[in-house]
Amino acid sequence: MGKGLTKRSEDYSKWYNELVVKADLAENSAVRGCMVIKPYGYAIWEKMQAELDRMFKETGHQNAYFPLFVPKSLFEAEEKNAEGFAKECAVVTHYRLKNDPEKEGKLIVDPEAKLEEELVVRPTSEAIIWNTYKTWIQSYRDLPILINQWANVVRWEMRTRLFLRTAEFLWQEGHTAHATKAEAIQEAQQMQEVYAQFAQEFMAMPVIKGVKTEHERFAGADDTYTIEALMQDGKALQAGTSHFLGQNFAKAFDVKFASKEGKLEHVWATSWGVTTRLIGALIMTHSDDLGLVLPPKLAPIQVAIVPIYRGEDQLEEISKVANQLAVDLKKEGISVKYDDRDTHKPGWKFAQYELQGVPVRIAIGPKDLEKGTVELARRDTLTKEFVPKNEVVEKVKQLMVEIQDNIYQKALDFRENHITAVDDFEAFKEVLNTKGGFVSAHWDGTKETEQKIKDLTKATIRCIPLDTKEEAGSCVLTAKPSSQRVLFAKAY
Amino acid sequence: MGKGLTKRSEDYSKWYNELVVKADLAENSAVRGCMVIKPYGYAIWEKMQAELDRMFKETGHQNAYFPLFVPKSLFEAEEKNAEGFAKECAVVTHYRLKNDPEKEGKLIVDPEAKLEEELVVRPTSEAIIWNTYKTWIQSYRDLPILINQWANVVRWEMRTRLFLRTAEFLWQEGHTAHATKAEAIQEAQQMQEVYAQFAQEFMAMPVIKGVKTEHERFAGADDTYTIEALMQDGKALQAGTSHFLGQNFAKAFDVKFASKEGKLEHVWATSWGVTTRLIGALIMTHSDDLGLVLPPKLAPIQVAIVPIYRGEDQLEEISKVANQLAVDLKKEGISVKYDDRDTHKPGWKFAQYELQGVPVRIAIGPKDLEKGTVELARRDTLTKEFVPKNEVVEKVKQLMVEIQDNIYQKALDFRENHITAVDDFEAFKEVLNTKGGFVSAHWDGTKETEQKIKDLTKATIRCIPLDTKEEAGSCVLTAKPSSQRVLFAKAY
Ligand SMILES: [Zn+2]
Ligand SMILES: [Zn+2]
Numbered sequence: 014m015g016k017g018l019t020k021r022s023e024d025y026s027k028w029y030n031e032l033v034v035k036a037d038l039a040e041n042s043a044v045r046g047c048m049v050i051k052p053y054g055y056a057i058w059e060k061m062q063a064e065l066d067r068m069f070k071e072t073g074h075q076n077a078y079f080p081l082f083v084p085k086s087l088f089e090a091e092e093k094n095a096e097g098f099a100k101e102c103a104v105v106t107h108y109r110l111k112n113d114p115e116k117e118g119k120l121i122v123d124p125e126a127k128l129e130e131e132l133v134v135r136p137t138s139e140a141i142i143w144n145t146y147k148t149w150i151q152s153y154r155d156l157p158i159l160i161n162q163w164a165n166v167v168r169w170e171m172r173t174r175l176f177l178r179t180a181e182f183l184w185q186e187g188h189t190a191h192a193t194k195a196e197a198i199q200e201a202q203q204m205q206e207v208y209a210q211f212a213q214e215f216m217a218m219p220v221i222k223g224v225k226t227e228h229e230r231f232a233g234a235d236d237t238y239t240i241e242a243l244m245q246d247g248k249a250l251q252a253g254t255s256h257f258l259g260q261n262f263a264k265a266f267d268v269k270f271a272s273k274e275g276k277l278e279h280v281w282a283t284s285w286g287v288t289t290r291l292i293g294a295l296i297m298t299h300s301d302d303l304g305l306v307l308p309p310k311l312a313p314i315q316v317a318i319v320p321i322y323r324g325e326d327q328l329e330e331i332s333k334v335a336n337q338l339a340v341d342l343k344k345e346g347i348s349v350k351y352d353d354r355d356t357h358k359p360g361w362k363f364a365q366y367e368l369q370g371v372p373v374r375i376a377i378g379p380k381d382l383e384k385g386t387v388e389l390a391r392r393d394t395l396t397k398e399f400v401p402k403n404e405v406v407e408k409v410k411q412l413m414v415e416i417q418d419n420i421y422q423k424a425l426d427f428r429e430n431h432i433t434a435v436d437d438f439e440a441f442k443e444v445l446n447t448k449g450g451f452v453s454a455h456w457d458g459t460k461e462t463e464q465k466i467k468d469l470t471k472a473t474i475r476c477i478p479l480d481t482k483e484e485a486g487s488c489v490l491t492a493k494p495s496s497q498r499v500l501f502a503k504a505y
Numbered sequence: 506m507g508k509g510l511t512k513r514s515e516d517y518s519k520w521y522n523e524l525v526v527k528a529d530l531a532e533n534s535a536v537r538g539c540m541v542i543k544p545y546g547y548a549i550w551e552k553m554q555a556e557l558d559r560m561f562k563e564t565g566h567q568n569a570y571f572p573l574f575v576p577k578s579l580f581e582a583e584e585k586n587a588e589g590f591a592k593e594c595a596v597v598t599h600y601r602l603k604n605d606p607e608k609e610g611k612l613i614v615d616p617e618a619k620l621e622e623e624l625v626v627r628p629t630s631e632a633i634i635w636n637t638y639k640t641w642i643q644s645y646r647d648l649p650i651l652i653n654q655w656a657n658v659v660r661w662e663m664r665t666r667l668f669l670r671t672a673e674f675l676w677q678e679g680h681t682a683h684a685t686k687a688e689a690i691q692e693a694q695q696m697q698e699v700y701a702q703f704a705q706e707f708m709a710m711p712v713i714k715g716v717k718t719e720h721e722r723f724a725g726a727d728d729t730y731t732i733e734a735l736m737q738d739g740k741a742l743q744a745g746t747s748h749f750l751g752q753n754f755a756k757a758f759d760v761k762f763a764s765k766e767g768k769l770e771h772v773w774a775t776s777w778g779v780t781t782r783l784i785g786a787l788i789m790t791h792s793d794d795l796g797l798v799l800p801p802k803l804a805p806i807q808v809a810i811v812p813i814y815r816g817e818d819q820l821e822e823i824s825k826v827a828n829q830l831a832v833d834l835k836k837e838g839i840s841v842k843y844d845d846r847d848t849h850k851p852g853w854k855f856a857q858y859e860l861q862g863v864p865v866r867i868a869i870g871p872k873d874l875e876k877g878t879v880e881l882a883r884r885d886t887l888t889k890e891f892v893p894k895n896e897v898v899e900k901v902k903q904l905m906v907e908i909q910d911n912i913y914q915k916a917l918d919f920r921e922n923h924i925t926a927v928d929d930f931e932a933f934k935e936v937l938n939t940k941g942g943f944v945s946a947h948w949d950g951t952k953e954t955e956q957k958i959k960d961l962t963k964a965t966i967r968c969i970p971l972d973t974k975e976e977a978g979s980c981v982l983t984a985k986p987s988s989q990r991v992l993f994a995k996a997y
Contacts, residue, residue, distance in 0.1 A: 042571070042572045042633070042637065043572075043576055043579060043633065043636050043637075044572045044574045044575070044576060044624065044633070047572035047573070047574060048572070049569070049570070049571050049572065049637055050569055050570040051569055052567035052568065052569045052652065055567070055568050055569045055570055056567070056568070058570075059568065075544035075547070075548070076544065076547050076548070076551065077541070077542055077543055077544045077547045078541070078542040078547055078550075078675065079534070079541050080534045080535075080536045080539035080540070080541070080673055081539070081626075081657055081659065081673050082536045082539060082595075082673070083536070084535055084536060085602070085612060087535060088602075088612070089610065089611055089612045092610055095602075095612060099601070099602040099603065099604075099612055100601055100602070100603075101600070101601070102600070102601060102602050103574075103597045103599075103600055103624070104597060104598065104599040104600070104601075104602065104614050105595045105596060105597050105598075105626065106596065106597075106598045106599065106614065107595075107596040107598065108593070108594070108595055108596070108661040109591070109592050109593070109594060109596075109661065110577070110580075110587075110591040110592070110594050110596065110625070111591065111592075112591075118581065118584055119581055120577060120580070120581045120587060120591055122596050122598065122623055131614055132536065132595070133602070134573075134597065134626075141534070141535065141536070144535050145532075145534065145535075145541055154848060160544065164657075165573055165656075165657065167573065169600040169601065181572055181573050181574070183570065356646060
């Protein structure tokens with residue numbers, strides 16, 4: 014069963030790669046590090062986009078679109094940001110191909126079409142956007158600017174994995190401009206909260222809200238707010254970040270506004286983003302050895318109906334019931350697929366919908382017709398029950414809520430069981446190497462210690478949790494005094 | 506008034522450029538030929554996307570996403586397609602920047618990070634997609650594949666204009682694979698019909714459905730179906746194309762399927778797309794010397810409400826009425842903006858909403874409060890009337906339909922008056938140079954004549970209309986025999 018999926022306990026990473034491909038979510042392309050997002054995977058992204066876009070608009074943001082390319086001179090303007098991304102930039106140097114004089118039918122780059130200034134394919138858009146905002150902002154009346162963009166970005170990665178780390182990925186990037194520091198910080202925190210809500214309510218994925226250390230911050234930010242999730246293999250995954258950019262970009266691009274008092278001041282900024290990486294997080298939060306487990310709120314197909322029949326006559330009788338049921342479910346806003354293909358057996362279809370994580374599968378056979386029932390199977394618990402036909406719609410509606418809650422609770426229990434407070438370095442290493450998950454430990458606050466721990470254990474500080482409590486202690490590595498615990502983990 | 510917009514009669518092209526910028530739709534960016542689509546312009550695109558996406562899904566298509574980059578060796582596989590786009594390709598040659606050893610804080614392309622094979626930034630995605638389909642298609646059971654992609658593409662243009670011709674633009678591209686020639690042709694024709702419906706029903710823009718001549722065909726297509734619109738200055742605009750690609754890409758990428766009879770055959774293909782250029786078409790179809798005129802079905806704001814008041818007390822009274830009205834309109838699915846900003850005078854706001862093409866503007870002053878009325882102004886006819894408060898919602902609903910119909914009818918009348926049948930070349934030139942519009946003329950069917958007419962008049966054959974009638978005649982240039990008229994025009 015499970016279409017020959019490797020078991021998670023055998024090789025989690027292999028399980029993940031196989032699942033992404035077998036469930037028809039995505040595949041590698043002919044372009045190094047770039048993926049093809051297949052229709053089923055893209056349908057999940059569309060559902061995510063719809064909810065996020067609604068949440069962004071409800072918090073006052075508008076969408077816009079800025080160029081794919083960033084001229085090198087703009088790219089390098091904010092030095093830290095440029096330094097942070099320079100090593101992974103795809104660079105356009107020419108704007109024309111021509112016939113290869115030596116090989117018929119082949120093309121070569123036309124050396125005469127060299128750009129005067131190279132163009133960086135955006136790895137993120139602060140530079141091009143702040144260069145634009147400069148012309149939009151003169152006075153406090155022009156503020157705030159609250160803009161989001163849905164786009165593709167490119168970061169040249171040497172080791173890529175479908176959804177989790179790809180050279181090109183899809184994302185949204187918010188870029189806002191404010192008159193005051195306080196307002197910008199509030200915006201950055203608000204978007205972290207939006208991301209947390211989205212992760213928990215729609216992805217059924219619990220997250221920890223925190224702040225990044227200086228070392229782990231976005232290049233060019235004064236503070237990075239993050240949501241951190243925990244995968245089933247005990248590794249953490251940064252699921253969304255929201256940056257308070259201070260006046261760094263305003264200074265780099267010389268963006269000033271006249272305040273109410275008539276003083277010229279630099280503008281305050283934020284940026285925030287989530288990516289198609291969320292699909293990887295979704296997979297690794299809920300799925301099992303049989304395949305995907307999708308939360309009903311993001312499942313492209315919420316209910317699959319499979320007829321079990323011999324001969325055309327039976328199929329016809331069953332189809333009457335199935336089609337009516339599909340209509341009734343759709344009326345309630347539930348997405349249904351009635352799979353009456355005669356090219357595949359019911360068992361094959363059951364395995365397929367299991368693999369693709371369809372939350373509820375309904376089977377209807379001749380006995381069901383007699384008894385006026387259908388068989389209803391839950392993907393999350395793998396339990397089955399017979400339900401009277403006239404109760405199915407109510408039952409399914411109820412299950413949509415129950416399954417969403419159940420997988421969230423399951424993920425939350427797992428996460429809660431995988432935050433381990435530790436006070437000495439031996440235990441720290443022990444927990445990381447056996448149990449995994451987050452290790453809550455004291456840290457002396459220095460970059461050097463952070464780096465040393467990373468070198469020794471591969472664990473990084475995922476965040477300083479927002480809800481952390483003051484607590485006197487001593488650093489798990491150096492024993493120097495510390496006033497609060499931070500969360501370490503190995504991470505994707 | 507009209508914020509100092511140049512008059513159309515003075516300089517149509519200048520009027521267009523000014524309008525795009527002043528109405529806050531888009532602007533040029535720091536990147537040659539690339540535009541920034543501003544929130545108001547992007548909101549129109551989002552409305553277009555929503556309707557088109559729904560229409561694509563209703564006709565059985567699914568969305569997916571393919572890489573931005575096309576390796577050169579794939580790009581050149583389909584020779585005609587490659588030749589057609591080679592001269593306008595942005596090419597990525599390097600994947601890293603490094604610090605400039607000679608200038609601190611500056612970056613240079615790292616010569617050690619040269620790609621083994623250059624990557625073309627997609628000007629269109631047939632190559633990368635057909636290279637992928639190859640692995641998806643083995644048997645007739647895998648067909649048809651009906652996929653659409655929303656994406657950005659890059660075609661290096663020397664002379665660019667906002668929306669109409671930009672180096673980067675947004676579009677959708679459908680790419681389908683079929684077992685038979687007939688099915689592929691039917692698909693290509695179906696999508697032309699979808700585009701025509703969209704243009705007419707949502708953009709209120711009449712279009713002529715036709716087929717391109719070989720000369721004007723998409724590079725790599727066996728047939729290009731087009732919808733052609735007519736702008737107010739008498740120039741035609743190609744608004745959407747749908748290509749029957751024959752087996753050209755299947756042969757270039759060696760994509761074969763086993764038919765029901767077990768024979769290996771090359772797959773049949775289509776592709777079809779519309780772009781952000783449609784926004785340019787929308788502007789040039791309906792707008793006037795005061796600014797945009799938007800069809801209600803695509804207007805981001807359908808109704809703007811402006812209070813006319815002296816002092817806080819009056820504003821408060823008016824706001825009660827206005828807010829209730831906004832709620833009532835929103836209940837009917839109408840998008841409303843109540844503009845109670847105290848930073849601008851009513852007259853300024855009126856001009857602004859006129860400029861931005863808001864279909865209905867409502868003004869409420871103290872006299873209206875007394876009489877229980879509001880003042881209602883139509884953007885399309887510039888007429889005003891007083892309407893009793895309790896009739897406003899019905900009236901607005903009715904106007905949404907009326908305005909949509911009226912501007913369509915107006916555009917249709919203009920178009921119908923600008924198709925001129927012509928039988929000799931002097932008249933041909935005369936009509937093109939004075940009246941403009943489409944010239945319906947006989948053509949001998951040769952590339953040479955087509956080119957010669959273009960050289961002499963700048964007019965191209967926009968299409969052979971689908972509804973053309975057999976009619977014996979002689980070519981307008983060569984007097985050679987011809988069996989049908991085709992449509993010539995100068996075009997965007
Ligand atoms: Zn400055
Ligand atoms: Zn072949």
